[in-house]
Amino acid sequence: MIRVVVADDQALLRGSFRVLVDSEPGLEVVGEAGTGAEAIEVVERTRPDVVLMDVRMPEMDGIEATRRIGGRARVLVVTMFDLDDYVYAALRAGASGFLLKDTPPADLLAAIKVVAAGEALLAPTVTRRLIEEFVRGGGGRRALAGVTEREREVLVLVGVTEREREVLVLVGRGLSNTEIAGFLHVSLATVKTHIGRLLAKLEARDRAQLVIAAYESGLVETGGRPLRPS
Numbered sequence: 001m002i003r004v005v006v007a008d009d010q011a012l013l014r015g016s017f018r019v020l021v022d023s024e025p026g027l028e029v030v031g032e033a034g035t036g037a038e039a040i041e042v043v044e045r046t047r048p049d050v051v052l053m054d055v056r057m058p059e060m061d062g063i064e065a066t067r068r069i070g071g072r073a074r075v076l077v078v079t080m081f082d083l084d085d086y087v088y089a090a091l092r093a094g095a096s097g098f099l100l101k102d103t104p105p106a107d108l109l110a111a112i113k114v115v116a117a118g119e120a121l122l123a124p125t126v127t128r129r130l131i132e133e134f135v136r137g138g139g140g141r142r143a144l145a146g147v148t149e150r151e152r153e154v155l156v157l158v159g160v161t162e163r164e165r166e167v168l169v170l171v172g173r174g175l176s177n178t179e180i181a182g183f184l185h186v187s188l189a190t191v192k193t194h195i196g197r198l199l200a201k202l203e204a205r206d207r208a209q210l211v212i213a214a215y216e217s218g219l220v221e222t223g224g225r226p227l228r229p230s
Helices: 011-022 036-046 062-072 081-092 105-116 124-136 149-156 162-172 177-184 188-201 207-216
Strands: 002-007 027-033 050-053 074-079 097-100
Touching: 002 011, 002 036, 002 105, 011 027, 011 105, 027 036, 027 105, 036 050, 036 062, 050 062, 050 105, 062 074, 062 081, 074 081, 074 105, 081 097, 081 207, 097 105, 162 177, 162 188, 162 207, 177 188, 188 207
Parallel strands: 002 027, 002 050, 050 074, 074 097
Antiparallel strands: none
16 A cells, blocks of 8 residues: 655645545555645654655745655655746755646556656656756756856766766656667666666666756756657
């Protein structure tokens, strides 16, 4: 049974999420929270597998709550598209991924299962769209202001091999492991090995943070055409 906590300051939305999640076999809501501080307390008390985390909440926002929850539960941020700055910050704080609040119910349930299984939330087109919008506005590059393209790449990608860089580019452009294997003409196991090494070398918690690293290093630029296997 996958244990879920719902953190949102809107009681009606929390109730809707609870009904939806509890209706799915194998999923169970074990707690609710209306603030970030409450979310931390509920996580400590119920030990869930996944937290559905709103961003804007009173007392403590979802970003800080995500940071403080750390590895005690995997956090799936649920937000609106116009909060792309917050989404980026949430991923940096350790969130495993994010969804939009207008996500179809079936996709939300599937995302909970993906995150609970230890993967990042993979909705590649949404991931790329949000991060590109953020980086286009300068948010992703402000932390590295005054650093050249080459210096930025070196700072972010210490110890990464050329093949691993190729894989990172494809991850940043939204390809799945299967698509990367097809694009590079390697086995799926090989791709998984490269991803595992990238996670370790870049000290990234999951795939979502690899996407961010691809943008921050300059390996992936905004506005480019997404690659797809031929």
